[in-house]
Amino acid sequence: MAPPPEWQKRRLTRLCDLVAASLLPHLEAETLPPRQLTREDERRLLLVLSKVNKAILGWSQEEEEEEQRRCESDQEIFSCSGEVHSCSLPPGQHPHDGFGCLANVVSILVGVLGFCSGYVKHSAGNVLVSISSTLIKFDSIWIQFIELVWAAIHAESKCVHNALHSTTDSNNEDITSSSTSITSFMTVLNERCLDISEQTMSSLFRVLHAILKFLKHSDSELKDDFICLSIHHIQNMPSVTFHPLHTGEIVNRVKDSRFGFCNDSLHSGILTGSLLQLLCSLLEQSYLEGTDGQDMYVKLVDIVPKIAASLQEQHDGSKSLYQYLKHKILMVMMRLKPYMQQDCSRIVCYLKLLRQYFHDLLHEPISQHIAKLDNCLEGSPFLLNMVDLVESQDKSTRHLQRQAIYLFLSFSICLSYNRNDGTLQCSCKRDDCLLGHKVQGCSDHCSCSGLSEISDWFQRCYLDMSFDSKSSTDIALSFLALYMEEDDMLFSILLQLFDAPHIFLKIDSMNSTELIGAKLFSSIFDPVHLFHLLLLLLHYDHMVLVDYLISKDVGVHCAQYLLRCLRLVSQSWHAFVDDSMYLTKIEKIDCKRQRTSRDISSARASSSKEYKNGSGCDKEAKNSQKLFLDAKVCLYSLKRTVEDLQKKGLFPYNPKPLLRSLARFEELCEQG
Template identity: 30%
Template structure:
């Protein structure tokens, strides 16, 4: 199949199968006409997939003819002038069907457009022309949608740069009056085409795709799209006419929600794929990533402004979920500037305020008809009957807020000496609950302080005992919030290390913490304390840690977390050995606990416990002394349980590694655990003070 015949065969297929429907299909088409159209679309889709498969098979056998231009990076308009018209007709016929807004027709039409993209990529025939047309039709659909919505007036198509994309003879194939659902369908095609490129990982085609999308995004009227949506969502009049308008607006709102959902999905896919190709390697991040970062404020406005009372809360929650995931991904691959971080903190506070304010210890729902942690989880209600979003969304919002806050703290610590006071131990002196010094401080720490205020009781600073109890309760509630999602748990725990390490080594007082947000944060988020609580939450079960380490989803992050914790523990052994907590023990329903544990060797050379029964759950230290607890466990026992867990883990890893059963080389981790074992043995040999 040569370059000319590839497109001509495709054009004949589309023209023969779909042209008869061009005159008779409309929004009010009869079921019989719709049925026949669906059958024709299915046949076209299957035939294109079959041709692609045949070409791939012939290419593998070395019998496929190469295209005349030697590639798909450019269109040889001089050599094949008819190819432009062929691809324009192909895409134009299919685009005219997207105005029907029938979900089955939209789905099949979109799949057929994606199949054409796959065919063009496989045959290297008309790929650039296809992308050129797809971008042009998206602009045209947006143009029609804005006019139909009564937003920004664009009287002529050429004002939108459409004339250079779509031949005048095809302009008559207008996509109806234009709608957000049509725009959403084309954006979905873009995303599914990207999926194909991701599977093939053809860097030449992928970079061309990303370049086309970058140019397209730079020309789209994002602000005007939001304005058109707000204008069309105006206040309805009273009476029957108002009721009809409300019903129409409800349908419109749903279409707008689908549009924004597809946009955010595409953004997420673009950000993910940019890091997998040569276009996104290291510091040479493709410009599309920075463009998406700059579009975040506009996307938030479009998704949430005017949608506070959206009836379909699942669409609303899904949008929140995807945007939070997108922002989290961007913060992990980009080095955001201080101005970007401050902008994002304000955006999080504005659009996710309810999630930041939810209690950290809110009980998880126990619904059997919904996937746990899904953004579609049904809403919970508090004691006053107020709607509360799922804990999954709360985890994401708090995670993103703290990530931006902690990174900003580190930037300020490095670049701004105003956070140090000459005659103190590097602590900023101001009253936690006073506004007198707000104007002289960075907004980032101020917003972190305000968030902590919401979650710390007013009696936190009554005395040292109460302060310790409140800090422990906060830390445990915070940890429990993330124990239900392994994929974000270690991301959150690793984030604690973004705070300057010197904060954790200074040994502040109650008065200092009361007057300094940074000192308070170091007590609330101390990594060693969290490490102890984390081990207690998994019931000191070393096999749970082993599962984390060998999992393809959590292995790398868990290993990094253990390495960082062990380094800090070994460098600050006294803090680890003197750990104490005032909180209640974890209950027996913890999902991270195993009933049966494999035997191992403890730090004294004895066999590790084969199981942990319910009555052996660790309990907090008694307030009256270090070595006697009213709950039946002592401070010393808590530390010894942590030592035993980690050294059983060392024995298990070493055993698996010796048998070549560990999935990667754990020697660095084993060296850290060996150093931990040495310090543990020194503790045993040291005389106990009386």
């Protein structure tokens, strides 16, 4: 049951008195920005903020019950219009609806966030989060509080009226503040000379992120309202907010010694990082569900290119901040991916974005992740040194590479495998001719674009390689090894690669003599062969697969992957039993590629000779048979273990579909 209005006013007046009495004197002592603090002033202000925060958190349930009893006994409750309480607002800014208290509290704390002290900003942010927690039971008041925080953010971009006016138009009148009230709040900020800087905006984004975390953990019904409001405000933020330093401004600031460009660039990067952190949390898949939620998330798709443009000014700055921004942008793109795959024009846009800002990650060799040294004895000092070297590689770079390649392949395959069945809509501009092919429509153009992207990427990464049976397997192994460092991404990319064979068919249907790189990609990443290699990398340990299946994070994706693999194996049984069919296909495609090349390496000629004289064929046949036998033993063991766990009631979900697929696999093995 919602508290009575009198109780709401009492809570607001109490907050207003506490914050104004404790913090306003510190704010009025330093009226003009930048607000510098001596060490002693900083210490005193931190003590005051700590006391304010403890006081708000200390309003216990007994105190609330006492206030409830006072309301029931008709005892007078002081409000903003009474003589006892004063909001300490500037003259002429005394609304009588309780909103004045809220505006006063938020404006004072926003002013405290303007002090040049990271400790003070952090403590003031904690107070705002505590205020959110104490107001959350008053739905409409709490939403007004969130709107005021966003109003302060918009104040920096000078676009408050447009952003907040459209909020009032697009939301229910019950949960939004009137434009008059917002204007009144902005007047308070101006009259108190509160200049909202990038650092203040960063702090406010972190406050909103902390509030969202609280809503998530408390499972509050207001979570959806918070997400909708936040998405709307982010959507209405102008581009200048994301990357405020344009070329002309940079030149002027470098010439003017009063400004520190490095600091400006750093603050701009921190601001972008804070916004991206909030965006990632807003895009958690478990938050908004259903059609309305999807429509809300789709609105954010066009924001990412604006934010990504800020990477340009961060390139020569702090490496850790640059890496963080790239990681967060890739994470936002990954979480937006399900909401953009119906419009190939947006996919094309994101592919261009990946090429522009993440090309170094896309074209970094994957083969460096092979942790196999054939010429080293096990346990030798040389091997140990090499292992240490591999371990000391930049793990953050590998993580970013996994994300970038996953997105690139997902988008490219989605475009390439456009089946003209109406699932993809497109509004992108098309050229009259692409790669020598006359295209008949936008969907054909996008298919060619996706195929071209894959072909270009694969040839740039492996242009100088000759794809004999060993090198093609090494490429696939190194690719899997790259993703095995992160289980969740491993099964996501494996599921995506189930569409790889369709690329080969698509190129054949176009009668294309180009796109050899895409054909090689499609064949090397054949799902049946990848299944063999995955089991090989797991050392055929069926218990590792069991751990994947019962994992809370990847269990569903692993089960989905195994089901699709087993279904594909039953449809392509001979290819699974005799893996040399896969290797022969690679040889044929590479021969076509080599014939179009001007320079055929001697290494390739030597390899071909060995393969043709019979010794290579015999070796591959033995390896192929061993792959099948080891996979057979592993999957038999997996079936028995899952059956035992099911009988004991220890399997976390119904494994019957998986057991049926494993039983079918066993039948095929027995049939020979």
